[in-house]
Amino acid sequence: xxxxxxxxxxxxxxxxxxxxxxxxxxxxxxxxxxxxxxxxxxxxxxxxxxxxxxxxxxxxxxxxxxxxxxxxxxxxxxxxxxxxxxxxxxxxxxxxxxxxxxxxxxxxxxxxxxxxxxxxxxxxxxxxxxxxxxxxxxxxxxxxxxxxxxxxxxxxxxxxxxxxxxxxxxxxxxxxxxxxxxxxxxxxxxxxxxxxxxxxxxxxxxxxxxxxxxxxxxxxxxxxxxxxxxxxxxxxxxxxxxxxxxxxxxxxxxxxxxxxxxxxxxxxxxxxxxxxxxxxxxxxxxxxxxxxxxxxxxxxxxxxxxxxxxxxxxxxxxxxxxxxxxxxxxxxxxxxxxxxxxxxxxxxxxxxxxxxxxxxxxxxxxxxxxxxxxxxxxxxxx
Numbered sequence: 001x002x003x004x005x006x007x008x009x010x011x012x013x014x015x016x017x018x019x020x021x022x023x024x025x026x027x028x029x030x031x032x033x034x035x036x037x038x039x040x041x042x043x044x045x046x047x048x049x050x051x052x053x054x055x056x057x058x059x060x061x062x063x064x065x066x067x068x069x070x071x072x073x074x075x076x077x078x079x080x081x082x083x084x085x086x087x088x089x090x091x092x093x094x095x096x097x098x099x100x101x102x103x104x105x106x107x108x109x110x111x112x113x114x115x116x117x118x119x120x121x122x123x124x125x126x127x128x129x130x131x132x133x134x135x136x137x138x139x140x141x142x143x144x145x146x147x148x149x150x151x152x153x154x155x156x157x158x159x160x161x162x163x164x165x166x167x168x169x170x171x172x173x174x175x176x177x178x179x180x181x182x183x184x185x186x187x188x189x190x191x192x193x194x195x196x197x198x199x200x201x202x203x204x205x206x207x208x209x210x211x212x213x214x215x216x217x218x219x220x221x222x223x224x225x226x227x228x229x230x231x232x233x234x235x236x237x238x239x240x241x242x243x244x245x246x247x248x249x250x251x252x253x254x255x256x257x258x259x260x261x262x263x264x265x266x267x268x269x270x271x272x273x274x275x276x277x278x279x280x281x282x283x284x285x286x287x288x289x290x291x292x293x294x295x296x297x298x299x300x301x302x303x304x305x306x307x308x309x310x311x312x313x314x315x316x317x318x319x320x321x322x323x324x325x326x327x328x329x330x331x332x333x334x335x336x337x338x339x340x341x342x343x344x345x346x347x348x349x350x351x352x353x354x355x356x357x358x359x360x361x362x363x364x365x366x367x368x369x370x371x372x373x374x375x376x377x378x379x380x381x382x
Contacts, residue, residue, distance in 0.1 A: 004045055004046070005041075005045055005046050005047065005048035006041070006042060006045055006046070006047045006048065006298060006304055007048045007050060007072065007073065007074050008033075008047060008048070008049055008050070008074055008076045008077065008078060008294075009049075009050050009051075009052075009065070009068035009069075009072065009074040009076065009077035009078065009079065010026060010029055010030070010049045010050065010051035010052075010077075010078050010079060011051075011052060011054055011061060011064055011065065011068070011077055011078070011079025011080060011089070012025045012026035012029070012051075012053075012054075012078075012079050012080075012081065012287075013053055013054050013055055013056045013081065014026065014053040014055075015053060015055050015056065016054075016055040016056025016057060016205075017056045017177055017178060017204070017205035017206050017207075018056045018081050018082060018204060018205040018206075019055075019056060019205075020205075020206070020235045020236065020239070021081060021205075021233055021235045021236070021281060021283060022056070022081045023235075023278060024233075024234075024235050024278055024279070024280060024281045024283065024284035024287075025079075025081065025103055025104075025281075025283050025284050025286075025287040026051065026287075027270070027273070027274050027278060027284065028270065028280065028284035028285065028287040028288035029049070029078050029287045029288070029291055030049060030051075031269060031270060031273055031274075031288060032287075032288045032289075032291035032292055033047045033049055033291055034273075035269070036291065036292070036295050042295050042298045042299050043298070043299060043302060047291075047295070050068060050072045050074060052064045052067070052068070054079075054085070056081075056082070056085075056205070058082070058084045058085050058087075058088040059088065061079075061080060061085040061088045061089050062088040062089060062091075062092060065077065065088075065089045065092040065093065066092055069092060069093070069096045069098055070096075074098070075097075075098050075099065075304045075305060075306070076098065076099050076101065076294060076304055076309075077089070077093065077098065077099070077100050077101070078100075078101045078103070078287065078290065078291065078294075079100070079101075079102075080100070080102050080104065081104050081283065082104075082148065082150060082204065083106050083107060083148070083149045083150040083153075084148050084149055084150075086100070086102055086104075086106070086115070087149070090112055090114065090115060093112075093114045093115070094112060094113075094114045097114070097305075097306050098114065098306070099114055099115070099116065099306055099309065099310070100112075100114060100115045100116070101115075101116045101118060101290045101291075101294060102115055102116065102117050102118065102119065103118045103119050103283055103284075103286035103287040103290050104119040104283045104286070105119040105120040105121075105125055105230055105231075105252070105282070105283070106119055106121070106150060107122065107149065107150050107152075107153030107154045107157065108121045108122045108123075108153070108157070108363040108364065108365065109153065109363060109364055109365075110363065111331060111332060111363065112332070113310075113332065114306070115332060116290065116293075116313065116327060116332050116334075117331075117332060117333045117334065117361070117363070118286040118287075118289065118290040118293075118325075118334045119282075119283060119286050119334075120230075120251075120252065120253055120282075120336055120338065121333050121361045121362060121363040122154070122157045122363070122365055123359065123361070123362040123363075123365055124253065124336045124338050124359045124361065125230055125251040125252060125253075125338055126154070126157050126158055126161060126230070126251070127161060127338075128251050128338045128339075128340055128353065128355070129158075129228060129230065129249070129250070129251035129340060130158060130161040130162060130165065131165075132249070132251070132340045132352070132353050133197075133198050133228055133249070134162070134165050134167060137197050137198045137224070137225070137226065138196075138197025138198060139162060139165060139166060139167035139168060139197065140167065140168050140170055140196045140197040140198075141158070141159075141162050141167060141168070141169055141170065141196055141197065141198050141199070141200055142169075142170050142171050142172075142173075142190070142191055142194045142196035142198075142199045142200070143155045143158065143159065143169060143171070143172040143173070143199075143200050143202075144172075144173045144174070144175070144187055144190075144199065144200075144201050144202070144203060144211075145173075145174055145175075145201065145202030145203060146174070146175060146176070146177045146179075146202060146203050146204050146205070146207065147174045147175060147176055147177060148177060150202060150204070150231075151174065151202035151203075151204070152174070154202050154230070155172060155200065155202055157365065158200050159172075170194040170195075170196050171190055171193075171194045171196075173186070173187060173190050175187065175203065175207070177204070177205065177207070178206075178207070179203065179206070179207030179210060179211065181210070183207075184207075184210050184211055184214045185214070187211060187214070188214050188215065188218045191215070191218075191220065192218065196225065197225060198225065198226055198227075198228055199215075199225070199226070199227045199228065200227075200228050200229070201227050201228070201229040201231070201232070202229070202230075202231055203229070203231065204231045208229070208231070208232050208236045209236060209239055209240055211227075212227065212232075212236075212240055212244050212245065212248065213240065213241075213244050215227060215244075216241075216243065216244045221247075222246060222247025222248050223247050226247050226248050226249050226342070227248045227249070228248070228249040228250065228251075229248070229249075229250055230250055230251060230252065232248070232250055233250070233252075233281040233282060233283065234255075234256055234279040234280070234281050234349060235278070235279065235281050237343055237347055237348075237349070238277070238279055238347070240347070242345060242346060242347040245343040245347050246343050246344065246345050246347070247342065247343060248342070248343050249340065249341070249342045249343075249352075250340070250341060250349070251338060251339065251340045251341075252282035252338075252339065252341070253282060253285070253286075253322045253323075253336040253337045253338055253339065254280075254281075254282045254285040254286075254320075254321055254322040254337075254339075255282070255339065255341050255349045255351055256279055256280050256281075256348075256349070257341070257348055257349055257350060257351060258321065258322065258339075258351065260321075262319055262320070262321050262323075263321040263322070265321075266280065266285065266288065266321035267280055267321075270284070270288075285320065285321050285322060286334075288320075288321070289318055289320035289321070289322075289325055292318045292320075293313060293316050293318050293325070293326075293327065294309075294313070296312075296313075296316040296317075296318060297309055297310075297312040297313035297315075297316050298312070300312035300315060300316070313327055314327055314329040322336065322337045323337040323358060324358070325337075325358075328360060328361050331361050331362075331363055333361030333363050334361060335358050335359065335360055335361060336358065336359060336361070337356075337357070337358050337359070338355070338357070338359055339351050339353065339354045339355075340352055340353035340354075
């Protein structure tokens with residue numbers, strides 16, 4: 001390893017089914033690295049990214065993780081989006097005593113000493129989303145998802161939350177990750193037959209846009225029966241017609257429309273570097289702040305070896321675009337700021353619920369608790 005730099009792996013897809021959202025994560029990672037290096041790096045050494053494109057393919061993530069650790073000699077990797085890719089990479093990381101920073105919301109119910117989870121756990125998005133949906137739309141839900149681990153587990157959690165509130169799961173359907181026209185038609189037919197109050201979708205990647213488009217063309221009204229999806233982001237909405245996206249809902253700790261000085265500064269820097277055609281997303285914001293948490297811990301520890309880096313990481317806090325974040329030493333998950341947003345007529349996620357609470361991670365859903373309250377610049381309800 002070059003003694004004049006801190007070498008890190010960057011493992012986000014630029015191509016493939018989840019390429020659109022992962023490109024935002026890669027971009028935000030490199031932006032944070034550039035910013036840190038521009039101010040002198042860490043302890044006088046720059047952060048050196050070694051980046052590969054795993055093409056949305058779990059086996060390729062695994063192969064490239066081996067290359068990063070064995071050939072490129074990195075001890076820290078920033079990367080992965082789909083849970084199937086995280087699960088492919090983690091055994092490699094663990095076997096080599098390395099550390100993975102994972103900046104994507106996921107299904108929860110996992111812990112690895114070798115993984116820092118900076119995306120939302122279910123108690124930091126699903127709880128708030130279901131509460132909002134049942135209060136404003138109804139308690140009868142239709143579940144649909146791509147056919148892999150995250151949709152199955154996320155839908156199970158959503159189902160439990162609806163049932164706890166006296167709701168009803170009308171139907172549950174899974175479709176291939178590479179969605180075809182006949183799969184979309186099947187989804188629309190099931191929705192028409194079920195007539196739910198709300199659809200919860202865990203369809204990911206390139207299948208999102210044809211599904212939302214078909215939903216609109218089928219004559220369904222998002223103002224009374226929205227699609228709620230935590231796997232849909234600004235990276236998808238920008239590729240939809242505004243009338244296709246309008247009215248649909250998600251929950252996340254960050255939206256590009258968040259009107260705070262820190263959020264505005266991040267969005268401005270991101271757009272200056274990457275333009276307006278690749279908007280910042282919640283997974284991108286997590287990819288950004290996790291680099292700063294790593295740098296803060298690295299500055300404390302003076303080493304990127306796991307034994308020295310982890311204790312320092314637990315002591316670090318960072319004023320992220322969403323609010324001040326920190327890592328929970330018991331779970332390796334992050335204290336985050338949940339919000340709910342709905343797409344407006346201009347195709348922008350407009351925050352409709354901001355409780356101004358930093359929520360402690362509870363990846364095993366043992367309880368739900370807020371650990372810090374800070375005044376928010378806005379709090380709006382439907």
